[in-house]
Amino acid sequence: MDNSDDLKSLNEELNFVYRYLRKLKISHEDAEDIVQETAYKFLQYYDSIRTPKIRSWLIRVAINFHYDQFRKNSRVKLDLREDQVKTLSKDLPEEILISYEHWSEIECILSKLKPTYREVLLLKYKWELKYDEIAKILDLKVNTIKTFLARARKEFAKLYREVYK
Missing domain, CATH: 1.10.1740 (Rna Polymerase Sigma Factor; Chain: A)
Structure with missing residues (x-):
């Protein structure tokens, strides 16, 4: 270069x-x-x-x-001192752990999806991008992105039901 x-x-x-x-x-x-x-x-x-x-x-x-x-x-770190724990509400650490466990479940299912499906789901729902922005990043047409998202959501729901039902 x-x-x-x-x-x-x-x-x-x-x-x-x-x-x-x-x-x-x-x-x-x-x-x-x-x-x-x-x-x-x-x-x-x-x-x-x-x-x-x-x-x-x-x-x-x-x-x-x-x-x-x-x-x-x-990575979740819960190295709170005892005085910090007392000032927090009783259910706050539980909420933190539950949300972390929920995200771990989602990541587990996402890892089982095709890379393209995983990518469009993350760009749409985690990064909250619009269809045209996703299309520009992935160099695909907007209608293709919509199709991939529909298929990815369907596949995600199917895998979620299999794993957690």
């Missing part, structure tokens, strides 16, 4: 990725770190990337990196 036009193009694409991450309500510092890691991976694998649509590749790498970081940082 020696051409200055290629570097300018990469810089524009990375700026788009940064703006997209900020739209997802990712903090400025985290978005910068994610973009830096994405740029590093792009430069590292530049020769093996075969897609003409670099933007979608960069966004996918950035989102995957964010998911990985989120998973690492979202």
Whole structure:
């Protein structure tokens, strides 16, 4: 990647990725770190990337990196001191554990879905993106996204009933 036009193009694409991450309500510092890691991976694998649509590749790498970081940082820690526990309502720690267990159940079922279905469900319901935004990220038509979401919801419900009924 020696051409200055290629570097300018990469810089524009990375700026788009940064703006997209900020739209997802990712903090400025985290978005910068994610973009830096994405740029590093792009430069590292530049020769093996075969897609003409670099933007979608960069966004996918950035989102995957964010998911990985989120998973690492979202472990539940209940190391409260006794005086802190007394000030909390009695059911608050239980609510925390229940919501964590509920999310664990959802992640378990999501892991059994096809990657495309898992991805559209997460983008729609976790990140609360609109159909056209999801279509742009995944480089698919809006109607295809709607179809995938309908199928993904149906498959998710089927797996949920099998596992937790």
